[in-house]
Amino acid sequence: MESVECLIVGAGVIGLAVARALALAGREVVVVETESGIGSGVSSRNSEVIHAGIYYPTGLAKTRLCVDGKAMLYAFAREFGVPHKRCGKLLVAVNEGEVGKLVALKAQAEANGVTDLVWLSASQARALEPALNAERALLSPSTGIIDAHAFMTALSGDAEAHGAMIAFETPVLAGRVAERGLTIETGGLAPMRVFASHVVNAAGLGAQALARSIAGMPADRIPPLHLAKGNYFSLSGRSPFSRLIYPMPTPGGLGVHLTLDLAGEARFGPDVEWVDAIDYDVDPGRAASFAAAIRAYWPDLPEGALKPGYAGIRPKIARPGGSTTDFLIETEKDHGVNGLINLFGIESPGLTASLAIADWVARSL
Numbered sequence: 001m002e003s004v005e006c007l008i009v010g011a012g013v014i015g016l017a018v019a020r021a022l023a024l025a026g027r028e029v030v031v032v033e034t035e036s037g038i039g040s041g042v043s044s045r046n047s048e049v050i051h052a053g054i055y056y057p058t059g060l061a062k063t064r065l066c067v068d069g070k071a072m073l074y075a076f077a078r079e080f081g082v083p084h085k086r087c088g089k090l091l092v093a094v095n096e097g098e099v100g101k102l103v104a105l106k107a108q109a110e111a112n113g114v115t116d117l118v119w120l121s122a123s124q125a126r127a128l129e130p131a132l133n134a135e136r137a138l139l140s141p142s143t144g145i146i147d148a149h150a151f152m153t154a155l156s157g158d159a160e161a162h163g164a165m166i167a168f169e170t171p172v173l174a175g176r177v178a179e180r181g182l183t184i185e186t187g188g189l190a191p192m193r194v195f196a197s198h199v200v201n202a203a204g205l206g207a208q209a210l211a212r213s214i215a216g217m218p219a220d221r222i223p224p225l226h227l228a229k230g231n232y233f234s235l236s237g238r239s240p241f242s243r244l245i246y247p248m249p250t251p252g253g254l255g256v257h258l259t260l261d262l263a264g265e266a267r268f269g270p271d272v273e274w275v276d277a278i279d280y281d282v283d284p285g286r287a288a289s290f291a292a293a294i295r296a297y298w299p300d301l302p303e304g305a306l307k308p309g310y311a312g313i314r315p316k317i318a319r320p321g322g323s324t325t326d327f328l329i330e331t332e333k334d335h336g337v338n339g340l341i342n343l344f345g346i347e348s349p350g351l352t353a354s355l356a357i358a359d360w361v362a363r364s365l
């Protein structure tokens with residue numbers, strides 16, 4: 001049987017960031033991935049926003065990992081030439097009734113260490129973004145956008161430069177707790193059994209299934225998986241905004257907001273649609289509810305300008321209507337399995353937090 005010191009399951013942004021951190025620390029690292037390339041799961045179906053860390057309740061690991069991860073991500077992107085832009089975002093109260101929510105968000109942000117939010121009056125907001133309808137707004141200067149795929153390419157390149165290997169088309173089928181590690185069975189073109197001293201389960205939407213397939217992993221430490229689909233619509237024509245525009249958050253998501261890609265194209269979403277199975281089709285019929293939400297902050301949205309875009313699925317561990325949950329990163333002291341780290345519920349802001357999560361995992365091995 002082959003053996004390896006650290007086996008990472010999943011070549012999304014989290015698995016790749018963890019692989020790089022461990023390789024930099026001098027560990028022997030192999031990443032196994034079901035698909036034929038990096039980042040074909042949740043990591044390629046998101047908004048590519050570098051989040052400031054405004055919304056999350058203080059005290060959650062998610063909050064600290066987002067704020068720390070943001071600084072690490074900007075530094076990484078500069079060092080490795082990953083396309084990104086600190087474009088800033090506006091949080092918008094469209095009527096007097098929403099201003100109180102903005103006040104609460106500013107207080108939450110400050111408690112989280114995000115102290116750079118700037119109050120804007122209606123006219124100041126319109127001076128920055130003339131198409132905007134706003135009663136008041138908050139400018140978040142440290143919010144930005146990044147090319148997520150280029151980021152993952154840089155992560156995998158640096159991990160490989162430090163000795164990590166990535167095996168594609170290599171799904172993990174099962175595992176077993178062994179003495180001082182785990183035995184893992186993979187399928188695909190070249191099935192194998194491998195002993196790993198450490199296994200990091202970074203399988204995204206497959207994390208619960210993977211944990212369940214490991215004999216000896218206590219079932220009561222595996223959280224449920226709830227699928228919250230996020231649909232996007234793209235805007236035909238030029239974007240009237242040069243910053244990201246966010247209305248007030250809604251249960252399960254951040255409201256139908258406008259984000260930009262690095263080419264300046266605008267897209268709206270993601271909304272929140274609870275689903276029972278993974279499917280990435282965007283129902284064109286949702287355009288009407290998108291248009292209604294968007295016109296609250298952009299009244300001049302032209303008729304027929306929204307085109308179905310893409311969708312992503314949030315790997316939620318709380319059921320619909322549940323409160324905000326933390327990233328659930330479980331080590332031996334949580335589940336009793338020597339050498340295993342499970343990462344569950346890595347929804348937004350997982351891209352922003354990825355480098356900080358990776359450092360945390362590398363330190364706890």
Ligand SMILES: Cc1cc2nc3c(=O)[nH]c(=O)nc-3n(C[C@H](O)[C@H](O)[C@H](O)COP(=O)(O)OP(=O)(O)OC[C@H]3O[C@@H](n4cnc5c(N)ncnc54)[C@H](O)[C@@H]3O)c2cc1C
Nearest residue numbers: 010012014034041042043046049172204206230312350352
């Ligand atoms: C709609 C949406 C919008 C988002 N927007 C943002 C944003 O703007 N900013 C931000 O910071 N975050 C955002 N996020 C969150 C971010 O995208 C995720 O937190 C992050 O991509 C999770 O990465 P991951 O590596 O855990 O998962 P994934 O990218 O899904 O990677 C997991 C990998 O594991 C593989 N795998 C699964 N099972 C197995 C197995 N048994 N064997 C081998 N391989 C396996 C899969 O094929 C996959 O490639 C968003 C998420 C969603 C859904």
